[in-house]
Amino acid sequence: MTAPAVTPTAAQTRLRVDGINTYYGDSHVLRDVSLHIGAGETVALLGRNGVGKTTTLKSIVGWLKPRTGSVTLDGEELVGCEMMAIARKGISLVPEERRIFTNLTVAENLKLAQVTAQKPGWTLDHVYEKFPRLRERLTHKGDEISGGEKQMLAIARALVQDVKVLLLDEPTEGLAPLIVREVENVIREIKSAGITTLLVEQNLYSALAVADRCYIIDQGEIKFEGTPAQVRTDEDLRRRYLHV
Amino acid sequence: MEALFQAMIGGLVLGLIYVAIAVGLTIIFGTLRLVNFAHGAFYAIGAYVGLVIAQHIGVGWAFVAAPIAVALFAVLLDRLVLRLFYDKEPTAQLLVTFGIALVVEETLRLIFGATTQQYAMPASLQGSVTLGPITYPAYRLLFAGGVIVMLALVWLFIERTNYGLIVRAGIRDRIMVQLLGGNIHQASTIVFALGAAIAGLVGAAATPIYSIDPATGFAFLVPSFVVVVVGGLGSFWGAVLGGLLIGELQSLTNLAYAPASNVVIYLCMALVLLLRPQGLLGESEVIRQ
Numbered sequence: 039m040t041a042p043a044v045t046p047t048a049a050q051t052r053l054r055v056d057g058i059n060t061y062y063g064d065s066h067v068l069r070d071v072s073l074h075i076g077a078g079e080t081v082a083l084l085g086r087n088g089v090g091k092t093t094t095l096k097s098i099v100g101w102l103k104p105r106t107g108s109v110t111l112d113g114e115e116l117v118g119c120e121m122m123a124i125a126r127k128g129i130s131l132v133p134e135e136r137r138i139f140t141n142l143t144v145a146e147n148l149k150l151a152q153v154t155a156q157k158p159g160w161t162l163d164h165v166y167e168k169f170p171r172l173r174e175r176l177t178h179k180g181d182e183i184s185g186g187e188k189q190m191l192a193i194a195r196a197l198v199q200d201v202k203v204l205l206l207d208e209p210t211e212g213l214a215p216l217i218v219r220e221v222e223n224v225i226r227e228i229k230s231a232g233i234t235t236l237l238v239e240q241n242l243y244s245a246l247a248v249a250d251r252c253y254i255i256d257q258g259e260i261k262f263e264g265t266p267a268q269v270r271t272d273e274d275l276r277r278r279y280l281h282v
Numbered sequence: 283m284e285a286l287f288q289a290m291i292g293g294l295v296l297g298l299i300y301v302a303i304a305v306g307l308t309i310i311f312g313t314l315r316l317v318n319f320a321h322g323a324f325y326a327i328g329a330y331v332g333l334v335i336a337q338h339i340g341v342g343w344a345f346v347a348a349p350i351a352v353a354l355f356a357v358l359l360d361r362l363v364l365r366l367f368y369d370k371e372p373t374a375q376l377l378v379t380f381g382i383a384l385v386v387e388e389t390l391r392l393i394f395g396a397t398t399q400q401y402a403m404p405a406s407l408q409g410s411v412t413l414g415p416i417t418y419p420a421y422r423l424l425f426a427g428g429v430i431v432m433l434a435l436v437w438l439f440i441e442r443t444n445y446g447l448i449v450r451a452g453i454r455d456r457i458m459v460q461l462l463g464g465n466i467h468q469a470s471t472i473v474f475a476l477g478a479a480i481a482g483l484v485g486a487a488a489t490p491i492y493s494i495d496p497a498t499g500f501a502f503l504v505p506s507f508v509v510v511v512v513g514g515l516g517s518f519w520g521a522v523l524g525g526l527l528i529g530e531l532q533s534l535t536n537l538a539y540a541p542a543s544n545v546v547i548y549l550c551m552a553l554v555l556l557l558r559p560q561g562l563l564g565e566s567e568v569i570r571q
């Protein structure tokens with residue numbers, strides 16, 4: 039079923055997070071977190087609620103600054119760069135709350151991402167082909183569309199830019215089962231398009247179905263690195279770090 | 283009847299000044315989250331720059347120099363002072379912009395003296411126009427038309443350009459704009475300069491109608507804040523509606539019972555705040571940080 043895991047060599051590594059420690063004020067949230075993603079890989083970051091998944095993503099995109107450690111994209115250091123600069127280098131975060139601009143229409147949300155892109159990614163036609171529901175909602179304001187449509191729009195907004203690494207924060211969270219299925223299909227499309235992706239999920243089976251490799255994080259520390267098959271078969275691991 | 287008509291056109295002209303100042307206040311608040319008490323000072327600086335240029339070079343150049351000078355002043359102010367206060371609490375921003383307004387007022391008093399000044403319009407614009415039952419100074423009508431055209435251009439900039447798109451997105455969510463690679467700092471500077479330029483231009487253009495003294499900045503700022511509150515903080519059309527409403531209200535009350543003409547706008551504000559706290563066209567939704 040699953041392809042054998044490939045551990046990328048240094049030359050293939052696209053994004054490398056190396057021993058970062060991130061704090062909220064005095065509260066030490068990430069402890070020596072390290073992970074790496076090879077070009078074209080889909081990597082899942084799994085863990086319970088409140089263990090530091092979102093904080094890891096925020097530390098990568100410059101939303102939070104790790105006190106120590108390093109984050110590199112194709113070997114280039116990102117810690118200390120501004121959020122805008124990191125985005126322009128090609129790292130795109132689709133945040134947990136989606137953050138659709140509710141005062142703009144669906145079309146304007148996409149247009150904005152095109153306007154702020156350093157390099158164009160998917161064309162609008164390509165987007166509408168993959169997200170047919172968005173085409174029907176183009177003139178609707180961002181607060182007039184469903185949760186599933188917001189998630190689709192948030193992902194589409196990232197893809198109209200030339201993405202080197204896509205960071206998806208719980209894309210299936212809060213969606214109806216049928217819509218979860220649609221989002222999973224979209225993630226599969228992204229994977230087959232060869233886009234390097236870090237997928238944060240609490241929805242274990244959703245993530246295991248698509249990931250090449252996965253990490254498990256607990257209380258701000260990476261506890262496991264391996265294949266989806268390993269996670270599927272190791273019940274003890276799942277009980278300790280994943281099951282609620 | 284004629285007096286009423288006269289007062290209504292007077293209210294329109296006054297209201298348009300409020301609209302222009304309030305639009306600047308409201309887009310600056312929306313984009314920078316800054317309550318700018320120095321905005322009246324922009325009006326005053328524009329008026330004095332206009333005065334000097336009009337007297338020494340020509341009225342036409344006054345209308346060019348005033349908005350440019352005020353926009354440059356605003357950008358410097360933003361870079362040197364306000365930037366330090368972006369992340370501070372609103373009270374600190376309020377105090378620093380209020381302080382800047384006082385410094386500007388006293389500086390103008392030092393340079394130009396406390397007396398009221400005005401510059402004369404060139405003869406070609408001094409005529410009157412007959413409008414139905416009344417005759418009205420041509421310049422005031424030209425001024426009103428000019429402000430309307432300027433506001434239309436500002437609206438087009440915000441609603442129809444790529445820059446405007448970044449500005450509107452930033453009004454809702456500055457973080458997400460940056461996550462998409464948008465330059466929110468540049469957009470903020472442009473909005474601040476634009477709001478300042480509008481106030482400066484209107485200050486220069488209104489001086490032949492309303493004379494200027496160093497305190498004029500505050501004199502226009504306070505009703506303009508009322509306009510922003512009545513119309514709805516952050517709303518362009520709210521500023522337009524609120525400005526025209528307050529201008530007319532003030533002008534008509536002045537006709538009916540002059541001593542009440544200042545107090546009536548605060549009554550209007552209190553009424554709006556009671557019935558619709560977000561303002562006439564404001565959104566009740568909490569704007570994201």
Ligand SMILES: Nc1ncnc2c1ncn2[C@@H]1O[C@H](COP(=O)(O)OP(=O)(O)O)[C@@H](O)[C@H]1O
Pocket residue numbers: 062065067085086087088089090091092093094
């Ligand atoms: N803005 C914040 N201020 C202080 N603590 C925070 C903040 N955001 C998250 N935390 C804390 O950091 C820890 C990790 O949070 P987060 O990365 O959001 O978890 P996850 O995404 O895995 O659910 C949690 O204990 C949470 O309470």
Ligand SMILES: [Mg+2]
Pocket residue numbers: 088091092093134207
């Ligand atoms: Mg999270």
